[in-house]
Amino acid sequence: VTGWHISSVRQALAPRVAHRVPYVYTALYEGGERTEGVFLTSETPxxxxxxxxxxxxxxxxxxxxxxxxxxxxxxxxxxxxxxxxxxxxxxxxxxxxxxxxxxxxxxxxxxxxxxxxxxxxxxxxxxxxxxxxxxxxxxxxxxxxxxxxxxxxxxxxxxxxxxxxxxxxxxxAGFFAGLVTQENLDFHGEFARRFGVEAPPLGSLGESCYEGVMLLAALIGQARTLDVRAIETAADTVAYHGPRGRLRLRQRHVRQRIxxxxxxxxxxxxxxxx
Missing domain, CATH: 3.40.50.2300 (Response regulator)
Structure with a gap:
C-alpha cells in the first residue's frame, strides 16, 4: 500500500495492514508513527x-x-x-x-x-x-x-x-518544482515527454506519490520478499535514487534535505x- 492522504486516514489504515503488507505513507505528518510495516517518505515538524x-x-x-x-x-x-x-x-x-x-x-x-x-x-x-x-x-x-x-x-x-x-x-518542504538539480530536471523532462508540456505542475504532493512507489520497490527488492518482518529487518540498508537525489531510510523514515x-x-x- 502506498499513497498521499491525511493522517487520520493513515491512523485508521495502518493497524489494519500491520504485519500483513508493507505500507509507504508519502504525506508530511506530525511524527511518531511506529506501526510495524509503515515507512514514511515525507517531512516531520x-x-x-x-x-x-x-x-x-x-x-x-x-x-x-x-x-x-x-x-x-x-x-x-x-x-x-x-x-x-x-x-x-x-x-x-x-x-x-x-x-x-x-x-x-x-x-x-x-x-x-x-x-x-x-x-x-x-x-x-x-x-x-x-x-x-x-x-x-x-x-x-x-x-x-x-x-x-x-x-x-x-x-x-x-x-x-x-x-x-x-x-x-x-x-x-523537501521538494519544489523549481529546484535546480539534475535529478529534478530529468524528472520534469520525462514527465513532459510522457504527459505533455501543458500537464499540471509537478508539486511536492505528486512527486511524493512517485517516490512512494520507488521506496516500496526498493524495500521489496532489498528483502526479496513481501514478508513485512523481513522487510523491516532490511529497511535500514535501503537507499534509492529519485527526483530528490539519493535518499536513505533510517528508522522507517526517509532522511532528506528540507x-x-x-x-x-x-x-x-x-x-x-x-
Missing part, C-alpha cells in the same frame, strides 16, 4: 517546521505566531510542536484556530488574527481549504501585516490561489536549504 521558524525569526524578525489549521491530528499536534519551537526561538504562539475540513467561512479566524498582535500566520490547512484561506487572507489586507508560512503548499495550490493571494507566503521557499506569484523561489 522537527526537520521541517522548526528550522523554517528559526530562519524567519532571524531574518524577518518574526516573534508572534498565529496558527490556523484543520481540526484533526496533524494540525493539532503540529500546533503543539510550533508552540515549543516559538518559545525556543524567543517568540510565542499568540492564538490558534482550528476549522473543519472543507471550510469556506474564514470570517472569525481573520477577525481573531486582525485583533491579535501576530506578525506571522502558520498555515496547517489541507488542499482547497488552504487555497480559500489564501484568497480570504489577501482580501482582508492582512498580507500587508503578516507573513504566512505553510508546511503544505505546492505550486498547484499557488495556481489555485491566484497570484494576488500569495504575497509574503512561504513554504517549507528547503524554504517564497511564493513569487504562481511559482516558488527556493531561498535556502534548512
Amino acid at each position: 522537527d526537520a521541517q517546521l522548526w528550522p523554517a521558524m528559526r530562519l524567519l525569526a532571524g531574518e524577518q524578525g518574526v516573534r508572534r505566531w498565529f496558527v490556523v489549521g484543520n481540526d484533526y491530528v496533524w494540525p493539532r499536534r503540529t500546533s503543539r510542536a510550533a508552540q515549543r519551537y516559538a518559545l525556543r526561538g524567543g517568540g510565542q504562539v499568540v492564538g490558534r484556530h482550528f476549522l473543519p475540513l472543507d471550510a469556506h467561512d474564514f470570517t472569525e479566524v481573520l477577525r481573531r488574527i486582525e485583533h491579535s498582535d501576530a506578525d506571522a500566520v502558520l498555515m496547517l490547512l489541507v488542499g482547497a481549504d488552504a487555497v480559500r484561506f489564501n484568497r480570504a487572507f489577501a482580501r482582508s489586507g492582512l498580507d500587508q501585516r503578516c507573513l504566512r508560512l505553510s508546511t503544505l503548499m505546492d505550486e498547484n495550490m499557488l495556481l489555485a490561489s491566484g497570484a494576488g493571494a500569495t504575497r509574503r507566503l512561504y513554504s517549507t 528547503y524554504l521557499a517564497e511564493a513569487d506569484g504562481l511559482d516558488f523561489t527556493v531561498l535556502a536549504q534548512l
Whole structure:
C-alpha cells in the first residue's frame, strides 16, 4: 500500500495492514508513527517546521505566531510542536484556530488574527481549504501585516490561489518544482515527454506519490520478499535514487534535505536549504 492522504486516514489504515503488507505513507505528518510495516517518505515538524521558524525569526524578525489549521491530528499536534519551537526561538504562539475540513467561512479566524498582535500566520490547512484561506487572507489586507508560512503548499495550490493571494507566503518542504538539480530536471523532462508540456505542475504532493512507489520497490527488492518482518529487518540498508537525489531510510523514515521557499506569484523561489 502506498499513497498521499491525511493522517487520520493513515491512523485508521495502518493497524489494519500491520504485519500483513508493507505500507509507504508519502504525506508530511506530525511524527511518531511506529506501526510495524509503515515507512514514511515525507517531512516531520522537527526537520521541517522548526528550522523554517528559526530562519524567519532571524531574518524577518518574526516573534508572534498565529496558527490556523484543520481540526484533526496533524494540525493539532503540529500546533503543539510550533508552540515549543516559538518559545525556543524567543517568540510565542499568540492564538490558534482550528476549522473543519472543507471550510469556506474564514470570517472569525481573520477577525481573531486582525485583533491579535501576530506578525506571522502558520498555515496547517489541507488542499482547497488552504487555497480559500489564501484568497480570504489577501482580501482582508492582512498580507500587508503578516507573513504566512505553510508546511503544505505546492505550486498547484499557488495556481489555485491566484497570484494576488500569495504575497509574503512561504513554504517549507523537501521538494519544489523549481529546484535546480539534475535529478529534478530529468524528472520534469520525462514527465513532459510522457504527459505533455501543458500537464499540471509537478508539486511536492505528486512527486511524493512517485517516490512512494520507488521506496516500496526498493524495500521489496532489498528483502526479496513481501514478508513485512523481513522487510523491516532490511529497511535500514535501503537507499534509492529519485527526483530528490539519493535518499536513505533510517528508522522507517526517509532522511532528506528540507528547503524554504517564497511564493513569487504562481511559482516558488527556493531561498535556502534548512
